[in-house]
Amino acid sequence: MNDVASDGILTREKILEAAEEVLRRFGPSKATVVDVARALGVSHGSVYRHFPSKAALRDAVLERWLHRITEPLEEIVRGRQPAPERLRLWLEQLMAVKRRRALNEPELFATYISLAGDAREVTKAHVDALIDQATRIIADGVKSGTIMAKDAGVAARSVFDATARFHNPAHAGEWADPAIDQAFEGVWALLKAALTARSGPKRR
Amino acid sequence: MNDVASDGILTREKILEAAEEVLRRFGPSKATVVDVARALGVSHGSVYRHFPSKAALRDAVLERWLHRITEPLEEIVRGRQPAPERLRLWLEQLMAVKRRRALNEPELFATYISLAGDAREVTKAHVDALIDQATRIIADGVKSGTIMAKDAGVAARSVFDATARFHNPAHAGEWADPAIDQAFEGVWALLKAALTARSGPKRR
DNA sequence: GGACTGACAGGTTTCAATATCTGTCAGTCC
DNA sequence: GGACTGACAGATATTGAAACCTGTCAGTCC
Missing domain, CATH: 1.10.357.10 (Tetracycline Repressor, domain 2)
Structure with a gap:
């Protein structure tokens, strides 16, 4: 199972984009790192490779x-x-x-x-x-x-x-x-x- | 069981005093009309004789x-x-x-x-x-x-x-x-x- | 007879059990 | 060998049942 978003490389920018979309949809109280990872077709562990914490991502x-x-x-x-x-x-x-x-x-x-x-x-x-x-x-x-x-x-x-x-x-x-x-x-x-x-x- | 606060007559003023004390102690989210009535040694129904609603009292x-x-x-x-x-x-x-x-x-x-x-x-x-x-x-x-x-x-x-x-x-x-x-x-x-x-x- | 009670219906809050989430890391896979 | 996974511990959130609250009113008691 390996389909990092559309075309293969997980970048800081892509994560930010997905995270913004998730925040916009779910709001600050419901948005989770897992949601962001899911939107990118990636495990949430990968997100933590680019951002040290949920707070930092937000x-x-x-x-x-x-x-x-x-x-x-x-x-x-x-x-x-x-x-x-x-x-x-x-x-x-x-x-x-x-x-x-x-x-x-x-x-x-x-x-x-x-x-x-x-x-x-x-x-x-x-x-x-x-x-x-x-x-x-x-x-x-x-x-x-x-x-x-x-x-x-x-x-x-x-x-x-x-x-x-x-x-x-x-x-x-x-x-x-x-x-x-x-x-x-x-x-x-x-x-x-x-x-x-x-x-x-x-x-x- | 009849002991309206200290000396017998339930006034608007007495209720306000008790309610302020209850609000001060419990805060807006926890204070209840029942608490106010209890502080006055009275049933909460009596409070509703003087104030039409909890919001009005507050x-x-x-x-x-x-x-x-x-x-x-x-x-x-x-x-x-x-x-x-x-x-x-x-x-x-x-x-x-x-x-x-x-x-x-x-x-x-x-x-x-x-x-x-x-x-x-x-x-x-x-x-x-x-x-x-x-x-x-x-x-x-x-x-x-x-x-x-x-x-x-x-x-x-x-x-x-x-x-x-x-x-x-x-x-x-x-x-x-x-x-x-x-x-x-x-x-x-x-x-x-x-x-x-x-x-x-x-x-x- | 008028101030007060207490039981009640409907709605909201609490609480504890369950599920989900965060952050980590040893291990997989190109 | 470095990006990524997936299982994990501890913390946080969700859920549904029980407890509690609001507002009402017929009835009690001086």
Whole structure:
């Protein structure tokens, strides 16, 4: 009995693909390594040759999945709009992607949420990548004078934190509320005001 | 067999007290109406004379519990500090209370969190009460010229949303992170800048 | 007569026995 | 000889029967 998937060689990539499909179908609580192996026509022992544990496999799947969020955002980061506008576009796109995934891939989204409790590393790396993107936009704005910020990195993290309700999966349940867009407008108005204010220390 | 608690009359208030104690001890998943009745030395049927359902009882307990959060904050709302300072104090106090409760009353806190999924009414009322407090502070600041905002209510809701990470129970797990205070400082700096900026439309 | 009881139906939770899963490794097979 | 298998121990999940809970109501008891 030897029929490693379609054409014979078991690669890390093939396992990841099958594992993602299994996770998508069964969800984080029901997906097993045995299922993944079965999908590949392989014994589960073989999977352990490529990944040290189920957790490592799951993390790798999610890393890939999260990378597919950050990657398209790069295009916006490198855009030519004025930085404040670009930051807003970036936030909108981020929110849109998260909401789309919460709707269309609920099982993987649930896996992502449950991950926050377990291995925080992958999640943290994802957040860091996003904040890095925001930092680049803001630094760009500072350089061209469209944004005021002492430290682009701190400002980016603060913008990310302040908009948590709109992109953090912990709030996914609230995204159905139609008032959410209005709420974002309110927060964005404050952030924009803060970032584009004519600066200088407060004067009483 | 007739020994209604200590001194004979079963009141709504006594039931609430006992129910809170039971919830505190057993948590939201294990507390039962029978437990509450047992604690009062009463049959569970009697409890249903005062509350139409277990959910209604649980909601009433939480309403009381949440009221004990908003009430002490009133003192700050009515304080004499300049509005921006008062808003900051109010936020700090709010965060402190939430964190203290998450630590000291984990079972009731868990009940509160689980409530977000079920009956949203009580939670919503609590949020509305908090936003009303923030609105009063901001309106006060607008009146005395220390805060710039077109609509105090909108600004208050936005401040509340932007600081969700620091007081929303969905983020309770992150409150242990020592970087959380620094993160709050960053967000507060933006909010303060936005609310105290010398206003006027952006001029390029 | 009105607050309280206790037995009840239908639904949910618990518990322990059974099945499945994870991670390992000696052995098979090209 | 290196990728893969399959049997294994210990841990985790599933299952079905029994126990328990919710919500109701006719009836008891001051």
